[in-house]
Amino acid sequence: MNPEAERLAASSPPPPMARSVEELRDAPRFTLLVRTAKLVVDGQEYLCVLRDASASGCKLRLFHGLPKAKSFALETSNGQRYPMDMMWARDDHAGFRFHEMIDVQELLADKRGPYAKRHVRVRLQCPIVVHALGRAIPAVLRDISTEGAKIDCSERMMLRQLLKLEIPGFPPTFGRVAWRQVPYHGLxxxxxxxxxxxxHHLKAMYALQPQNAAGEAPPLLS
Known part of the structure; x- marks a missing residue:
């Protein structure tokens, strides 16, 4: 190569793929995180803990095996979702690669959002039975967190009323009405x-849902 060609080659930017690989390698990684989040698997929500993250991917702590799936997404407590692919799974941890490079500072700033003090809520549509004043009342569980739940019940409950919930996969669960906007009640x-x-209770609930067309429960990833 003549001197002029060498000079032009040296001054040319690296090809897009080379820049992408370099960006992935140099992406700052934040480790030792303990951030509760949700892993959305084919639209079904599971609880997890975000342990580390970078612009290109993340590592999650899982509480159980996951069903084989076509799509995964990480959802933070403010509702932001990040589509991703599972790259590996070992013991109770799994690694994922985001479909697109993300702003990791924005991901980690989640707790400073509008729901900073709100527990992560798993959205559901599960038929349950509510026991109140000696009656068994059909209802639908709309979401649940470690501290409470939202139910859809046509019966108007009193504020501070104690209810017993029969939820598939859960032990008998007791809660008081904290707010109401009939038919919705917050417990x-x-x-x-x-x-x-x-x-684990949520996993048990999902396992009790109708079986697939082959008559088998969804297989789990080890």
Whole structure:
């Protein structure tokens, strides 16, 4: 190569792929995080803990095996979702790669958002039975967290009324009505769930949902 060609080659920017690899390698990684989040698996929500993150991916602590799935997304407590692919799973941790490079500072600033003091809520649509004043009333569980739940019940409950909930996969659960906007009622549990227990109860709930067309429960990733 003549001197002029060498000079032009040296001054040329690296190809896009080379820049992408370099950006991935140099992306700052924030480790030793303990941030409760949700792993959305084919639209179904599971609790997890964000342990580290970079612009290109993250590592999550899981509480159980996951169903084989076509899509994954990380959802933070402010509702922001980050589509991603699972790259590896080992013991109770799994690594994921985001579909696009993200602003990791924005991800970690989640707790300074409008829901900073709000527990992560898992959205559901699960039929349950509410026991109140000696009656068994059908209702629908709309969301649940370690400290409370939102139910859809046509019966108008009194504020501070104590309710007993029969939820598939859960032990008998007691909560008081904290707010109401009929048919919706917000409940505060008498005794909250540790995060890992709630995660396992949710897994049990999902396992009790209707089986697939082949008559088999969804297989789990080890």
């Amino acid at each position: 505060s549990f008498e005794s909250g769930f540790p995060l890992d227990q709630l995660a």
